[in-house]
Amino acid sequence: MSTAGQETPREKKEFTRSGPHFSDRITADSRDGWPVEAGRYRLVVSRACPWASRALVSRRLLGLESALSLAVADPIQDERSWRFTLDPGERDPVLGIAFLSEAYDAREKEYPGGVSVPAIVDIPSGKLVTNDFHTLTLDLATQWTALHRPGAPDLYPEEHREEIDEVMDAFFLDVNNGVYRAGFANHQETYDDAFRRLFARLDWLSERLATRRYLVGETITEADIRLFTTLVRFDAVYHGHFKCNRNKLSEDRVLWGYVRDLFQTPGFGDTVDFDHIKRHYYQVHTEVNPKRLVPLGPDLSGWSTPHGREELGGRPFGDGTPPGPVPSGEAIPEAGRAR
Incomplete structure (x- = not known):
C-alpha cells in the first residue's frame, strides 16, 4: 500500500490503518533526543500521498524550506516501497540511499512494518526519526518556531x-x-x-x-x-x-x-x-x-x-x-x- 500510517488493504480483512511505529518527536527541548536544528533533518514525501502533503503545505506556510530539506519519492513504488528514482543516479543526493526503507533499517534492523511517508530522517546518522504523520505537522507549527520565517502564520493557535x-x-x-x-x-x-x-x-x-x-x-x-x-x-x-x-x-x-x-x-x-x-x-x-x-x-x-x-x-x-x-x-x- 502506498500512503502513511502503514495502511494495509487485506484480502480477507477490511482496510485498517495502524498507528506509526516510529513516533519520536523533534522538539525545542530535545525531550526524545532529537533537537530542532536547521539543516540536520530531511523530510521525505511523496507528492501523491495526502498524509505527506500535509507536511509539504505546513513546511511552505511556515517558511521552513531552508531549515528542513526535502526529498521527493517516485510516485510509483515497487516491492521495496518508496524509491528515489526521480533523482540523478536513482539515489537521494543528501541521504545517499536508493530506498526510504534503508533509513528505516538504519533505525531498526528487520523492522517488520510498512515503509510510509511522510518521514523525517536524521542526515548525520541516516536513521529514521519519525513517521508519525499526526504529530509531525503539529511539531512543525509549535516546536520549530525559532526557525519559522518572519510573518509565518500560527497554524495551531x-x-x-x-x-x-x-x-x-x-x-x-x-x-x-x-x-x-x-x-x-x-x-x-x-x-x-x-x-x-x-x-x-x-x-x-x-x-x-x-x-x-x-x-x-x-x-x-x-x-x-x-x-x-x-x-x-x-x-x-x-x-x-x-x-x-x-x-x-x-x-x-x-x-x-x-x-x-x-x-x-x-x-x-x-x-x-x-x-x-x-x-x-x-x-x-x-x-x-x-x-x-x-x-x-x-x-x-x-x-x-x-x-x-x-x-x-x-x-x-x-x-x-x-x-x-x-x-x-x-x-x-x-x-x-x-x-
Whole structure:
C-alpha cells in the first residue's frame, strides 16, 4: 500500500490503518533526543500521498524550506516501497540511499512494518526519526518556531486548539480515512457504511463552511491543511477510483469554493502535483485497478476560477504574510499543474 500510517488493504480483512511505529518527536527541548536544528533533518514525501502533503503545505506556510530539506519519492513504488528514482543516479543526493526503507533499517534492523511517508530522517546518522504523520505537522507549527520565517502564520493557535482538535477528529475517520475504507472495502456492507459516513460528514463540513471561510476561527489552521489534502484529490481519484461517487466535489458549491480558495492560497496549490497523484493511485493500487489505466480526466482548468469566498471575511495568514516563491527545484512540473 502506498500512503502513511502503514495502511494495509487485506484480502480477507477490511482496510485498517495502524498507528506509526516510529513516533519520536523533534522538539525545542530535545525531550526524545532529537533537537530542532536547521539543516540536520530531511523530510521525505511523496507528492501523491495526502498524509505527506500535509507536511509539504505546513513546511511552505511556515517558511521552513531552508531549515528542513526535502526529498521527493517516485510516485510509483515497487516491492521495496518508496524509491528515489526521480533523482540523478536513482539515489537521494543528501541521504545517499536508493530506498526510504534503508533509513528505516538504519533505525531498526528487520523492522517488520510498512515503509510510509511522510518521514523525517536524521542526515548525520541516516536513521529514521519519525513517521508519525499526526504529530509531525503539529511539531512543525509549535516546536520549530525559532526557525519559522518572519510573518509565518500560527497554524495551531493555543486559544483554538481544543476546537481544532475536535474538528480534525470529526473528519479524520469519515473523510481522511473514510475514502480508503470505501476504496479498499472487501464487502458490500463495509463499502456502504464507509460511503454513507463519508458523505454525511462532507455534508456536515459543507454546512459548517457555508457561513465561515475557514474551519476554525478567522485564519488558516492545521484543520484546513488536513482537510485540504483529501479534498484536493477527491475528483481526481477518490470519486472514481475509490467509488466515492455520490457526487463530485465540484458539484458541491461550498466545498468546491472552499478547496479552490485554499488551492489558490500560496503554500497550498503550489505543492500539488496531479500527475503524481493520478499515476500513483491508478498504477500502484492494482487490486483496485488491475489494468493500471490512468484516466485522462478530470478537467483541471476549474482550479483557477474565482471562488468568491473572500465575501465571508477571514484573513488567511492572520497577522502574518504569505510565503515567498517556491524554492528552486521544488516547483511542480508542468505535467502536474492545474491549468
